[in-house]
Amino acid sequence: MAKVTAVAERTIDAPAEKVRTLVADYADTRPKILTEQYRDYEVTEGGTGAGTKARWKLQATSKRVRDVAATVTEPEQGTLVETDANSTMVTTWTVRPSGDRSVVRIETSWQGAGGIGGFFEKTFAPGGLKRIYDGVLGKLAELA
Secondary structure, eight states: OOEEEEEEEEEESSOHHHHHHHHHBTTTHHHHHOOTTEEEEEEEEOOBSTTOEEEEEEEOSSSOEEEEEEEEEEEETTEEEEEETTSSOEEEEEEEEETTEEEEEEEEEEEOOOHHHHHHHHHHHHHHHHHHHHHHHHHHHHHO
8 A cells, every 4th residue: 555645735815824714714614615525514523723523525536435534633833634533544734824925735645555446546536636625725715
């Protein structure tokens, strides 16, 4: 099994503190920025930043649905880490200042399948997930 990583990044025309607040708001903001690939989103504990627990289904392809049960930690200011209890998937949201703007990066990694299936997963999954994240970041930019 090989590690698979998908990354998306976008500069947003809003101060980092405002964007950090939006990204950390799993109760109100997150449902507004999720794309149609996310279904059945719900916060099960907390709702803001570290300590939040949320569940959703991510429909990455027509046949691939991942049932995510994420627990959020905040190892440092501007970084939120969502660790999935149902898999090896870890998603890190990073917001850093860039003058009076912000750069938001979403990076997801997981242990991929072995064999030929793993080859195709490592080859195609990062691009598909990046497209989904580009949509999420676009909605975040509109909201900010």
